[in-house]
Amino acid sequence: MVVGESGLGKTTFMNTLFNTPLKEEIHPKNPQSTQTVEISPVHYELVEDGVTLNLTVVDTPGFGDQLNREHNLDPIVEYIDNQFEAYHTAERSPEFRRAIPDTRIHALLYFIPPTGHALKELDIKSLQVLSAKVNVIPVIAKADTLTQEEKAAFKKTILRDIEANDIRIFPTAYPDDRESVEDLEKYIPFTVIGSDQFVDVGGKKVRGRSYRWGIVEVENEQHCDFIHLRELLMTHALHDLLETSHTVHYHNYRAQKLRSSGRPESILACDDSYEHRIERSKQSMAEEMIKKEEEMRQNFVMKVREKEANLREREEQLNQRRQQLMAELEEQRLALAAEEREFQELYNANRSASVSKGSKIFGKKN
Secondary structure (H helix, E strand, O other): EOOOOOOHHHHHHHHHHHHOOOOOOOOOOOOOHHOOOOOOEEEEEEEEEEEEEEEEEEEOOOOOOOOOOOOOOHHHHHHHHHHHHHHHHHHHOOOOOEOOOOOEEOOOEEEOOOOOOOHHHHHHHHHHHOOOOOOOOEOOOOOHHHHHHHHHHHHHHHHHHHOEEEEEEEEHOOOHHHHHHHHHEEEEEEEOOOOEEEEEEEEEEEEEEOOOOOEEOOOOOOOOOOHHHHHHHHHHHHHHHHHHHHHHHHHHHHHHHHHHHHOOOOHHHHHHHHHHHEEEHHHHHHHHHHHHHHHHHHHHHHHHHHHHHHHHHHHHHHHHHHHHHHHHHHHHHHHHHHHHHHHHHHHHHHHHHHHHHHHHHHHHHH
């Protein structure tokens, strides 16, 4: 899900992130004509190098456009809760053992306008509410409007506001998920540039924007943090986002729903215990699988080494046999050469004897 005021380039950024035109640009409407925030989920199937990614992009056009922004969050929160409820209903169905279609929001990119000042009241309230329900990743939009010094100062201001208002952002608020992304935390909040244009840089076409004063490249870490955000979403934290959505946010939603239905705390404690046992069981199985994979790898390596040793031994035997045959061949060649020389000598001797005898006979006749 992408959330932020209109005109911050959310759609362009998503097209840039997945390097494909996911959506047409949504042009901002007149604030007076915008009554509610729209929720527009669009499903895609992206295929790259034989890998298929089922992706749902949920845009929220109209957010922050109204003069009265008191209820801006209501449609967004309702949509998030509806996905939790759909998953909860599927879990309780008789066919729960089958694969459950997962439409829950696993990552929410919250776009912050590049003002260079503290977070606005709307942003603080939105981040507080949304971070309690989903994995929120703050993003500073249109980073090409800020200098390097302004970016650094703005990041510090945002982080200070986030800490002061107890806003939980991904991944820093989730210790279990931080190990794999420690190198990327220093870029939070991420500065991004979205562009559908390609510019020429040193004879190479790259995504970026061309200005009178120079060129801004989307994938140049000196210009913005786009490549680090993409690495976080698509590589290092892809599994962690799914896991945190289920074990933290969905778990909280389900517990709250069960409490509201009058379920005793003791039963909820049992549920928590059961969840922990399941998680420990999953972790144990994962460790066992890793152990078995390592054993299989070691066995494979051992067999490969044995095969290599056998091949080397066979090769050595073949080389020895080859050398023996070459020696025998050389011996036969030398013997043949000796016989040829002996034959030639006998032939020459007989010829000389014949010539000498003929000469004597011819002399007597004369």
